[in-house]
Amino acid sequence: MTLATYVEMPTPRRAVDDRADDLLPADLTVAFGAEGAAVPGSVPLHDFMRTAGTLTHAERLLIVGQALLMLEGNYVHLPLKSAMHAVNPVQRLRLLRARLLRQTDATMDPERSFHQEMSSVFHSVRDLHTNYLLPQPFAGMIAYLPFQVERCVDGDRATYIVTRLAQGLSAPTFGVGVEITHWNGMPIERAVAVNADRFAGSNVAARLARGVDSLTVRALRLHLPPDEEWVTVSYTDADGVRRELREPWLVAPNAPAMADAEVLTTAAASQGLDLHADETSRARALLYAPRAVEQTLGNLAIELSTEPVAAGGDVASTMPLVFRARSVQTAAGTFGHLRVFTFNVPDPAAFVAEFVRLAELLPQEGLILDVRGNGGGHILASEFTLQTLTPRRITPEPVQFVCTPLNLEICRRHKDDPTGRIDLGAWYPSMDQSVETGSIYSSAFPISPEDGANSVGQRYFGPVVLITDARCYSATDIFAAGFQDHAIGPVLGVDDTTGAGGANVWTHGLLKALRDVPADPDSPYRPLPKQADMRVSIRRTLRVGALAGTPVEDLGVRADARHEMTRRDVLEGNVDLMEAAGALLAGRPRRRLDLTASVDAGGGLSLELRTTGLDRLDVYVDGRPRSSSDVADGTTTLPVPDAAGATVVQVQGFVAGDLVAARTEPL
Structure with a gap:
């Protein structure tokens, strides 16, 4: 790896709060950053563009x-x-x-x-x-700078701070914590706003969030490479000296996606994904968490634990690009912090199983569930997870097609599910009738099967708070809406709302495959050249519960409480954000409902239960009520006679007549 020479010019020192509009080039120290690459296979932007x-x-x-x-x-x-x-x-x-x-x-x-x-x-x-997805050579590539910038509030003003450096950057005074003041000569706030105008977010916060992201990472599948071949970054170093860094754009292959949206599968048909967020997340993993990428690709072993995490410790995940789990200590107590980076997985059942495993190893006094920056993915993975946090039955969000001849024909071909994977029969009758009624939208039905959304049941019994931001999109919007609609806990927003992307998305390739079952020589879909592609929102989602029927698109999920990210948050592991979340968990009831079931030779069922914060237990076997008992904190044994052949037992816990906990176990 070769590094450009670091050049420093003598300069007078200036106070951090000096006016920026009288800043002259001679007042700065200038450095040239790394010419080496943080990602293997990187090439300068200029060389890459020769192949386009x-x-x-x-x-x-x-x-x-x-x-x-x-x-x-x-x-x-x-x-x-x-x-x-x-x-x-x-x-x-x-x-x-x-x-x-x-x-x-x-x-x-x-x-x-x-x-x-x-x-x-x-x-x-x-x-x-x-989206319009660019063809070769852009497909699968990223343009990047080897550092990350994040917005925070320092005192009463918004600032933009360097929060991470990638391997290869060599500028002695340019490090984590420096404040960016200008970007290619523009005040940083203006540069972010200009970038935001290039993006398609449904609200101002969503666009600005992507404006910050795109300062240093561009997914070339969705966006053309930068016009400039290098950027000049003006910053204030730790000593208050104003300096400049010139850094070239590099282009490299991105980490591979974890799910394929082109093939005729349930996973592809159930996509709800902001592709920009997904590409950016994988690019950042390449730059700043290469070990997690290697573990995900199977090149490194992961050491797992079955013991509850110690205070302040981490829990290793089998899906390191999907989850991060740790114990955090706050003034309000010690809680679990479970970060969900993406729902973009091929197997929702495996996703839920790993979510449950991690949650059960974290402190049970309260869970901080953090989906900031999660662009979505598999809708079933997002909606199936909700059941693990509440005793209430989950109602998945219903979705609608727009009624057009093209959509009607696709639904007609798949109303009897000829593939065994994608059943559109529920939507077909209303779309067929729309020819006569003139309805704009079909009737609404959920993508996630309700049985699957309730098959596992509650597995975490402590209070839960959900942290969101304007980067939350699609399946994550659906998850946040379901979290709020089922009153699981408060929503703490870094921004006022989520990204407001309420839809199921299909690619051109998937639409073509659906139309070609059975084979259709008259299909209007034609193969696209050189790996070009397109995606569209195909079905819009509607809220349930108190906001039933409200579309998620352009509205999003409004936070119940708000926290502005601070300098300590972006530089010290979200410490102020964790304190804000801990304060919301403080004083909320702690429940516990552990269940061990055994069946004796005579068909008698014995339930050993350990409970906290409950005053009554009702027992159901194969869906039928069998007993009800008053309980106190501690261990209780309940016999259930004549249970031979039973397959499932559920115990529901109540306080003053309100259902507050439920545990379902197979026999």
């Missing part, structure tokens, strides 16, 4: 035609987005197609201009589910 620009005129026309097909025929939010944001993406695509028809291979615009227009059309609807 191979789409033919015919391929461009094909891409525009398929985009028109999907937005007109599949996109569920088109009526809403056209009204809310005063945009007409369909007309913009028609105009682009008209311009292309007047061009040839010799006269067509530069390829960057074509990609820029396509991306702009898709971004105009402000929907992170609905």
Whole structure:
């Protein structure tokens, strides 16, 4: 690895609070950062761009035609987005197609201009589910700078702090904790706002969050490479000296996705994912947690524990890119902190099992469940997890198609589930009737089967607080909505709302595969060239409970309490955020319901129960009530006669007649 020479010019010192508008280049010390790469296989942006620009005129026309097909025929939010944001993406695509028809291979615009227009059309609807995905050589690549910037509040002002450095960066005064003041000569707040305008977040907070993310990481699958080949970062070092760092953009392959959204599977059809957040999360893992990437790819062994975690300790996970579990000490007590980075997994049952394993090893006095930055993934993984935190029966969120001839034909072909994986029969009758009724949307039914959303039951019995931010999107929006709708606990927001992405998303490849079952020579979907792709929101989600029928899209989940990230949060492991979460858990009732069941030779069932904070237990065997007993804290043994052949026992715990705990166990 080679490093550029570090250059420092003599400079007078200036106070941190000096005015920025009288800052001159001569007042700064300037350094040139690393030329080496933090990610293997990295190349300078300039060299990478030499390989771009191979789409033919015919391929461009094909891409525009398929985009028109999907937005007109599949996109569920088109009526809403056209009204809310005063945009007409369909007309913009028609105009682009008209311009292309007047061009040839010799006269067509530069390829960057074509990609820029396509991306702009898709971004105009402000929907992170609905994307134009760039072809080779952009697919699967990231552009990055080897450091991370985060926004926080320091005193009464917003600041932007360097919070992590990647391997290879060599600038002695540029380290964790320095404050960024300017970005390529622009005040940092303005640079973030300019970046935010390029992104499709449903609300201002969501766009600004992605504006910060994109300062140092760009997923080239979704966004064109930066216009500049390097950035000049102005910052104030630990001694209050104003300095500048020049750092080149590098391009490298991203870590592979954990789920494939192109194949005809339940996982692909149940996607609710902000692809930008998912790509960015994997890129950051490559830069700052390469060990977790190696463990996930199977190159490193993971040492697991079966013992409850010690105070202040961590619990190793079998899914290190998905979970981080630890014990945190706050003024209000010692609690579990379970970070969920993504729901983008192929197997929801394995996800829930690992969630339960980690939660049971954490302190049982209270759980801080943290989904900040989680862009979603498998909707079943998100909704199946809710049951483990509450005794209440989970009602999954229902979803709707927009009624179009194209969607109707797909539902007709899959109303009897010919693949054995994707059953659209519930939506078909209302869509068929819409030809006569003129309904815009189909009837609403859940993607997650209700039985699966309640098959495991409650496994954590302490109080729970959920931490969200504006980066929470899609399946994470659905999870947060379900958490709030089922009154599991308070929602503590770093931002006022989540990212407000309430939909199930399908790719062009999945739509083509669905239309081709059975084989259809007249299918309007055509293969896209050079790994280009597109995604659209196909089904919109609706809330349940007190807000039943309210769409999640553009509204999101509003926090019950708010916490501004502080300098201590971004530099010292979220200490103030954990204190705020601990304060919400303080004083909330602690419950416990442990169950051991045994069946004797005569068919008698014996239940040994350890309880805390309960005054009554009701026993159900195979769904039928069998007994009810008053209890106090401690161990209780309950006999249940004539239980031969029983398969499942459930014990429900009450306080003053209110259901507060439930445990379900197979026999």
